[in-house]
Amino acid sequence: MLAADYRGPHRVRASSKPEPVIRHPRDAIVRVTRSCVCGSDLHLYHGLVPDTRIGMTFGHEFCGIVEEVGAEVTNLKPGDHVLVPFNIACGQCHFCKQGLFGNCHESNPQATAVGGIFGYSHTAGGYDGGQAEYVRVPYADVGPTLIPDWMDPDDAVMLTDVVPTGYQAAEMGGIQMGDTVVVFGAGPVGIMAARCAWLFGAGRVIVIDHLDYRLDFARRYAPAEVYNFQAIDDMAVFIKKQTDGLGADVCIDAVGGDASGSGVRTVLGKKMKLEAGSAIALHWAINSVKKGGVVSIVGVYGPTGNMIPIGNVLNKGITIRANQASVKRLLPRLIEHVREGRIDPKALITHRIPLEEISDAYHMFSAKLDDCIKPVLYPNGGR
Amino acid sequence: MAQKSRQMIDPAEVNGWGVDADPRNDPTYPMRNRAGDTKGGMDWDRPPLQRADIEVLRSMEYNRRPAVFGTSSAPSGISGMVRRAAFGYSESDWRHWLMLLGADRINMVEGIVEDLSRGHVPNLPAEMGMGAEWRHNRDGLVRKLAIGAGVVVVAAALWGRKDHHRSHARRPLRRLR
Incomplete structure (x- = not known):
């Protein structure tokens, strides 16, 4: 089969690989029809995530058709069209029972801090991902969800990560009616977080980024007030001027370790790897939120450490909430939002690309070429 | 007073505004459903174990x-x-x-x-997506290649001068012998 093949930082190609097989009675094999390239895939692509091995197939946002199921999978059958949450979750461990499907304790031997994730390095379990014609799906009786007949597959594939992660970012903000919410990052997740902030009753939604085409998109899609940080001298002062001098009620870090905006942090975190990426967005979030406010983190950082103003977290009494999205928990509500027209996931897709052109897809997304916001790969011709 | 933004949006005009508002959303709920908390630690029924080959x-x-x-x-x-x-x-x-x-x-x-x-x-350029760079940022790619070539030429010239100086510096030593 054809599959993504990681060859080192900034290098990926489509290669011929053996088809996956059932390795566990709760496995399924899914023929992939759509697979997104995620902003967090770029952390892998840029070499920021430890234990990213040569030859791995990336891809944790995909949907497709069930090809084969293991002996203990009774809720799916070959031919079912499914969307597959990016979390690999057993559904019965201490954490899954609490709805923490992103924190499963039975899916990742290499690290206790994170549950298994498709195609996301050995630090997330060493699973080959969905940027391929076929993929092995462990615990197929838990994660995969039937795509409703009325749903466009382009909407379905966005429900595997982007939409739930953006939604959970807003949810973790504990937004109350009328709150001012600042979202750092106008990538797909940041845009979706801004959209979802309204659903929780935000009174103002502000999005910060440095790419005008993305800010324009966020302004129209969310909708949101948008500002380019390159035109702002001091972020904390700017947000306080916007919020009566107090700061925002909720700040969302939807960027993670690949953030631009600080030359020093770029050198220390992204070039020299002395930090787990550049944490400038988180720094801004902590210093821009009001006392007693909430900082919600969905941007991905490496596992080592970052310089952040933790003293201000204490002195301001900030609550920090963060997690990988618990996709399975959120799906029923999100499917309802899509059906009711409150969220239009596929509108985020700007580029539809055959799997064969994966090298160009990654570079285009990474270098922000051609006003790229969300590229989706189509293995098997999208069928 | 907060700065009046010209971009101000009326929430009431946003489709779905407030439909998920939840005043009970405290810092642990709803991320964690404590009803499912297994107090006994790692005593859950385990899934079958995958064979390690x-x-x-x-x-x-x-x-x-x-x-x-x-x-x-x-x-x-x-x-x-x-x-x-x-x-x-x-x-x-x-x-x-x-x-x-x-x-x-x-x-x-x-x-x-x-x-x-x-x-x-x-094919390193292809694997690095240079096809996309050529299609969407041709001027930038040409500029990068030109800068790269310039750096190589300058480095080669400096290296040549260094070798030249070395060979000149060695001559007196030979004469001393």
């Missing part, structure tokens, strides 16, 4: 291997040796992660060697 490294913070795991790219070669050593440290220890990052870089070189040993010369 490849080498799977395990975090030392686990007291048992999780039931399932990925089978992509087993550790091998020099990078594999470094990875095995890295798993001698916990996830809390920076050496664990720094060794894994080091192994990743070694693995990159191993990947090229592996390609060549199979008679495959990797």
Whole structure:
């Protein structure tokens, strides 16, 4: 089969690989029809995530058709069209029972801090991902969800990560009616977080980024007030001027370790790897939120450490909430939002690309070429 | 007073505004459903265990291997040796992660060697997506190539001058002999 093949930082190609097989009675094999390239895939692509091995197939946002199921999978059958949450979750461990499907304790031997994730390095379990014609799906009786007949597959594939992660970012903000919410990052997740902030009753939604085409998109899609940080001298002062001098009620870090905006942090975190990426967005979030406010983190950082103003977290009494999205928990509500027209996931897709052109897809997304916001790969011709 | 933004949006005009508002959303609910909290620790009914027919490294913070795991790219070669050593440290220890990052870089070189040993010369520009760069940022690509070529030419010229100076500096020594 054809599959993504990681060859080192900034290098990926489509290669011929053996088809996956059932390795566990709760496995399924899914023929992939759509697979997104995620902003967090770029952390892998840029070499920021430890234990990213040569030859791995990336891809944790995909949907497709069930090809084969293991002996203990009774809720799916070959031919079912499914969307597959990016979390690999057993559904019965201490954490899954609490709805923490992103924190499963039975899916990742290499690290206790994170549950298994498709195609996301050995630090997330060493699973080959969905940027391929076929993929092995462990615990197929838990994660995969039937795509409703009325749903466009382009909407379905966005429900595997982007939409739930953006939604959970807003949810973790504990937004109350009328709150001012600042979202750092106008990538797909940041845009979706801004959209979802309204659903929780935000009174103002502000999005910060440095790419005008993305800010324009966020302004129209969310909708949101948008500002380019390159035109702002001091972020904390700017947000306080916007919020009566107090700061925002909720700040969302939807960027993670690949953030631009600080030359020093770029050198220390992204070039020299002395930090787990550049944490400038988180720094801004902590210093821009009001006392007693909430900082919600969905941007991905490496596992080592970052310089952040933790003293201000204490002195301001900030609550920090963060997690990988618990996709399975959120799906029923999100499917309802899509059906009711409150969220239009596929509108985020700007580029539809055959799997064969994966090298160009990654570079285009990474270098922000051609006003790229969300590229989706189509293995098997999208069928 | 807050600065009046010209971009101000009326929430009432936003489709779905407030439909998920929840005044009970405190810092732990609804991320964590405490009703499902198993007080007894790791005593849940375990899934069947996946058979390990490849080498799977395990975090030392686990007291048992999780039931399932990925089978992509087993550790091998020099990078594999470094990875095995890295798993001698916990996830809390920076050496664990720094060794894994080091192994990743070694693995990159191993990947090229592996390609060549199979008679495959990797097309580095293509793998780096230069096709997209050519289509969407041709001027930028040409500028980068020109700068790169300039740097090479300047470096070569400096190197040549250095060699020239060295050869001049050696002559008197020869005469002294």
